[in-house]
Amino acid sequence: MQTNMKQNLWGYLFIGPFVIGFLAFTIIPIVASFYFSFTSYDLFNSPRWVGLQNFKEMFTADPRYLHSLKITFIYVFAGVPLRLLFALIVAMLLNTASRAVGLYRTLYYLPSLIGGSVAVAIMWRNIFGDDGVVNIALMSMGIDPVRWFGDPTAALWMLIFLSIWQFGSSMLIFLAGLKSIPQSYYEAASVDGASFFQKFFSITIPMLSPVILFNAVMQTIGAFMTFVPAFIISKGTGGPLDGTLLYSLYLFKQGFEFFHMGYASAMAWVMLLIIAILTSIIFMTSRFWVHYESEGGK
Numbered sequence: 001m002q003t004n005m006k007q008n009l010w011g012y013l014f015i016g017p018f019v020i021g022f023l024a025f026t027i028i029p030i031v032a033s034f035y036f037s038f039t040s041y042d043l044f045n046s047p048r049w050v051g052l053q054n055f056k057e058m059f060t061a062d063p064r065y066l067h068s069l070k071i072t073f074i075y076v077f078a079g080v081p082l083r084l085l086f087a088l089i090v091a092m093l094l095n096t097a098s099r100a101v102g103l104y105r106t107l108y109y110l111p112s113l114i115g116g117s118v119a120v121a122i123m124w125r126n127i128f129g130d131d132g133v134v135n136i137a138l139m140s141m142g143i144d145p146v147r148w149f150g151d152p153t154a155a156l157w158m159l160i161f162l163s164i165w166q167f168g169s170s171m172l173i174f175l176a177g178l179k180s181i182p183q184s185y186y187e188a189a190s191v192d193g194a195s196f197f198q199k200f201f202s203i204t205i206p207m208l209s210p211v212i213l214f215n216a217v218m219q220t221i222g223a224f225m226t227f228v229p230a231f232i233i234s235k236g237t238g239g240p241l242d243g244t245l246l247y248s249l250y251l252f253k254q255g256f257e258f259f260h261m262g263y264a265s266a267m268a269w270v271m272l273l274i275i276a277i278l279t280s281i282i283f284m285t286s287r288f289w290v291h292y293e294s295e296g297g298k
Contacts, residue, residue: 001215036265043259054266065267067242068250071156075246076223079160084215087167091174092204121232124147124162150245159244162229170215177211178204206291213290217279224275227252248273 037054039047058065127133135145162249174196185203195203205212227248230238238245238253249269255264 028168033265033268035264038263038266038271041260041262041265045259047262050262051063054263055270056272057263058267060272064245066244066248068238068245068247071245072224073246075160075163075226078219079163080216080219080223081168082160083164084136084170085165087215088172088174088208088212091171091178092169094171094175095178118228118232121229124158125227125233128158150240152239155233155240155243159226159229159233159246161234163223163226170219173211173215174208177208183209196227209290210292213282213286217282220276220278220282222249224271232265 038049038051041047041054041233078130100152113126125132129135130147130150132147132148133150138145147154148158157242181204185207186199189199189203225248226246230244230246231247231252234240234244234255236249238249247267248271251264254260254267
């Protein structure tokens with residue numbers, strides 16, 4: 001009996017730091033955020049209960065909120081498919097036999113290791129700045145420089161291109177999925193005279209569909225939470241003309257610049273609801289296009 005108690009005590013001792021950290025930095029902030037979303041709270045005075053006022057205000061009296069929601073949807077629905085497509089193309093190229101394929105995989109994954117960092121966002125801003133490398137190259141060819149971050153639409157697309165560039169994690173998952181497809185399927189298709197595109201749409205895509213589903217869900221969630229690139233490139237303003245005011249950036253500004261912590265908490269819960277709805281839609285539609293070989297198909 002004493003031996004079991006000692007073993008349990010050691011178990012509690014080792015799991016204790018994780019439990020304390022999980023409660024302190026995850027559960028308690030979630031519960032507090034839910035409460036603050038129904039209050040007017042500025043971090044300095046006690047929160048005042050306002051009910052659903054924050055939620056009503058964001059949809060009826062805050063055009064910047066609706067604008068941030070709009071450009072975030074553009075960022076997600078344009079960036080995620082392009083990122084997955086680019087990752088799949090590179091994964092298929094790297095799936096071919098080559099002596100230097102290991103080096104190529106490392107080089108292509110490198111942007112994802114450092115892609116979310118402040119340093120890369122600053123580098124991206126400097127490359128496409130008014131006096132950046134790209135404009136210098138254009139002027140050397142007699143072409144007028146482009147204000148990549150001077151136009152709201154162009155600035156948003158620069159953020160989208162930066163997200164596409166960080167395709168390494170998706171590419172590696174696609175590559176693992178491609179490796180798991182039996183080569184005998186392609187050999188049998190070749191014997192039947194199937195073309196490249198027939199093999200791609202009849203073998204590769206169906207066999208890879210569970211991986212596509214996983215990447216689509218993870219990348220969609222990650223895209224909604226994008227903050228660092230928009231903050232660095234716009235220098236925290238969301239400009240020009242709120243062209244890069246992504247949802248997370250506007251939430252940050254409401255909470256820590258305007259000290260509307262109650263409003264920011266309400267925005268966080270709305271974003272959670274939006275992500276949950278979109279994820280549910282993806283999973284509900286997956287039964288029409290995801291192939292699970294172990295279950296005999298769809």
